[in-house]
Amino acid sequence: MAEYGAERYGPSADVPPDYRVAGRHAMMPAANHDEIARFNFLANLVKYVSTRVLPGTAVAYQNRAEPAFEDKHGHKPRDRREVRKAMEGDPYYKIWSALRLNTMEMRQQAGRSVVLRQLDELNAAAKSLNDDKPTLQLDPSVEIPRYIGSVDNHLMPGSYYTELVADDVSPAANYDVGIFVTTQGLFGLHTDGAGHGLVKWLADNHPDLKINRILDIGCGLGHNSVPVALGFPDAEMYAVDVAAPMLRYGHARAQDLGATNLIFKQGNAEALDFPDQHFDLIYSTMFVHETSYKALHRIMAECRRLLRPGGLHVHLEQPPFHGMSPFEQFLRDWDAYYNNEPFWSTVHSLQMTDVMAKVGFDRASLFETKVTAVVDETIFPKAGDFDYGRGCVWYTFGAQAEAA
Numbered sequence: 001m002a003e004y005g006a007e008r009y010g011p012s013a014d015v016p017p018d019y020r021v022a023g024r025h026a027m028m029p030a031a032n033h034d035e036i037a038r039f040n041f042l043a044n045l046v047k048y049v050s051t052r053v054l055p056g057t058a059v060a061y062q063n064r065a066e067p068a069f070e071d072k073h074g075h076k077p078r079d080r081r082e083v084r085k086a087m088e089g090d091p092y093y094k095i096w097s098a099l100r101l102n103t104m105e106m107r108q109q110a111g112r113s114v115v116l117r118q119l120d121e122l123n124a125a126a127k128s129l130n131d132d133k134p135t136l137q138l139d140p141s142v143e144i145p146r147y148i149g150s151v152d153n154h155l156m157p158g159s160y161y162t163e164l165v166a167d168d169v170s171p172a173a174n175y176d177v178g179i180f181v182t183t184q185g186l187f188g189l190h191t192d193g194a195g196h197g198l199v200k201w202l203a204d205n206h207p208d209l210k211i212n213r214i215l216d217i218g219c220g221l222g223h224n225s226v227p228v229a230l231g232f233p234d235a236e237m238y239a240v241d242v243a244a245p246m247l248r249y250g251h252a253r254a255q256d257l258g259a260t261n262l263i264f265k266q267g268n269a270e271a272l273d274f275p276d277q278h279f280d281l282i283y284s285t286m287f288v289h290e291t292s293y294k295a296l297h298r299i300m301a302e303c304r305r306l307l308r309p310g311g312l313h314v315h316l317e318q319p320p321f322h323g324m325s326p327f328e329q330f331l332r333d334w335d336a337y338y339n340n341e342p343f344w345s346t347v348h349s350l351q352m353t354d355v356m357a358k359v360g361f362d363r364a365s366l367f368e369t370k371v372t373a374v375v376d377e378t379i380f381p382k383a384g385d386f387d388y389g390r391g392c393v394w395y396t397f398g399a400q401a402e403a404a
């Protein structure tokens with residue numbers, strides 16, 4: 001696939017790789033010529049908007065919005081809310097914001113049209129790969145929490161859980177086929193760079209930790225469960241999610257990718273039915289920002305209950321707002337207003353160390369760090385050769401439970 005990836009363009013071309021470099025597996029929806037062209041157009045548009053249009057918002061702020069705010073209020077904007085007041089009517093900001101919103105909407109439309117035209121085939125493929133295997137454990141009594149059930153998360157119609165027909169996998173198939181547009185391959189061949197990065201981080205930082213039982217919470221379709229299951233092939237590993245379509249698709253995909261030690265289980269990470277101190281490693285990737293204030297505290301308390309003494313819990317997320325300028329906070333807060341991310345502003349304002357301490361973790365056991373995604377070099381040149389942009393270095397927090 002090098003002909004479509006970095007080698008085709010060379011790093012200085014600085015354009016996204018072709019959609020055809022995205023990793024394939026038995027569940028991946030097929031895309032025809034026009035659909036590939038649409039994904040490529042959108043990936044390039046997303047990159048153009050984020051690298052060429054976005055920087056102009058800072059110029060508009062400095063030259064126009066900030067001085068106008070100061071004239072009116074007698075001081076410069078002091079926090080992201082005041083920056084927002086200064087910027088929300090600015091024509092340049094409105095153009096960038098509308099373009100970004102449109103790319104998000106077009107991405108959903110493009111992904112769903114690919115999936116819906118082959119809905120029956122995809123559902124049948126999942127059924128045949130899942131084949132009543134004990135490693136897929138669905139539980140229809142699990143209730144969808146409000147923060148998932150009442151919102152089309154990041155503009156995804158029907159969120160993660162909606163089933164158009166019985167045994168549906170379409171929300172997961174849409175998530176999988178279209179994520180290339182928003183990440184442009186930056187998340188790795190199988191959108192699994194964070195999981196590979198976590199395996200490397202564990203080897204570098206906790207080489208002596210005995211890992212026999214692993215839990216991934218909010219696993220989605222298992223993009224970042226599979227690399228961990230493959231990294232610890234002798235471990236018993238559970239990947240938990242509330243949404244049955246994600247689990248059906250994820251299990252079928254994992255079977256095809258060889259992660260047969262991975263059990264996909266339907267459950268709410270706020271209250272799981274595993275025994276106390278059951279796991280050596282609990283982790284999540286891009287999960288906690290999609291919960292709620294109350295749920296986050298419950299989930300952290302559940303991690304504490306489920307960790308064995310000396311065990312580790314680790315969560316890879318978008319960076320918090322602390323330490324960023326009010327203007328950067330304002331830009332990053334865009335998702336809360338326009339991308340259906342209702343917990344976004346609050347979660348990024350929290351100190352995760354305080355949240356963990358609040359549910360009983362000893363402060364001495366807490367850590368905040370960064371985990372670098374491991375991205376396949378057939379898509380992008382080696383890390384460090386040029387700027388990958390955001391998304392490849394994850395803000396990471398967690399704790400190591402006290403040894404017995």
Ligand SMILES: C[S@@+](CC[C@H](N)C(=O)[O-])C[C@H]1O[C@@H](n2cnc3c(N)ncnc32)[C@H](O)[C@@H]1O
Pocket residue numbers: 145148160217218219220221222223224240241242243246267268269270284285286287290291295
């Ligand atoms: C951004 S997605 C998938 C993230 C996934 N870890 C990855 O790296 O691709 C977040 C997932 O969390 C799930 N989820 C949200 N709240 C949950 C909860 N309380 N318990 C379990 N899963 C939850 C959603 O259904 C969704 O599949």
